[in-house]
Amino acid sequence: MHDLYNLIPKAGSTVAIIYCVDNNLIAETIEHHLRIGFDAIVLVGRNLDYTYTHEKLVHVPMAINKYNDIWAHLSSICSKLTDHYIYWGYNAEFLYFPFCETRSIKDLAIFLNEERRKTLFGMVVDLYAMDFKKIGTGYDLQDAGFDAINYYSEPLDPSLFSDIKTYDEDRMQTIHGGLKWRYSEWFKNNSAKINRVPFFLATQQLEFDKNGITDDLEFYSYHCPHHRNPTCAVMSFRSAIDLRHNPASRNSIQKFTWVGTESFKWNSPQLLRLGYIETGQWF
Secondary structure, three states: OOHHHHHOOOOEEEEEEEEOOOOHHHHHHHHHHHHOOOOEEEOOOOOOOOOOOOOEEEEEOOOOOOOOHHHHHHHHHHHHHHOOEEEEEEEEEEEEOOOOOOHHHHHHHHHHHHHOOEEEEEEEEEEEOOOHHOOOOOOOOOOOEEOOOOOOOEOOOOOOOOOOOOOOOOOOOEOOOHHHHHHHHOOOOOHOOOEEEEEEEOOOOOOOOEEHHHHHHHHHHHOOOOOOOEEEEEEOOHHHHHHHHOOOHHOOOOOOOOOOOEOOOOHHHHHHHHHOOOOOOOO
């Protein structure tokens, strides 16, 4: 383990913050984000059961109460890592962006900087075990599926923000779909949306409230006013894990697969074909 601030001395470095709410797929999450080129990986969580070590890995032993405790920590990280690009996600989640097989997250950060974009808009795509009765859990890396249809968007609710001068409903959308849409009765209303801004440039002014909202409306735009920008997808087993962990939903749901299920190939061309990620002007 190393000190985070010694790992990333230069502005523009890329840091992945992984919030560990349980011990599922921690090593696999680390490996994926190292593979796509992050300069540092920060694991946040207490009593973690993993043995993975790497020179780019830092562990912050902070207790995480499911999905509610991250925002104060993320705001604190932003103030300390100003001018660095930060990704945030949970364990058992995997960031995908256009051309990630041949281009690194550093390449994407450089392009965003050239485009004067501080954020990379994304959506959370729920992954699930194609046969969880066989595997026993909600996840299966060897046989993962996801919903290839039935996603929809609606304008972002401007009432969430105190300053709406830059509100543009054509560029600011809330996305719904996946397991959270199909099994909405098992999720809280504010957790049903699947749009996320998982990668952004940290600034001193960037601060999140207890619901994960920052007052910078442009932070939530998926492209700039003049042309389209790259977008990303966070491929996530979190919903499937939660549905299998909850005894009530576990007994109620017989399978996750349906007519809209497609097998995940673990590559970006599949997501580009479906329109879940876009290249924008990045060719």
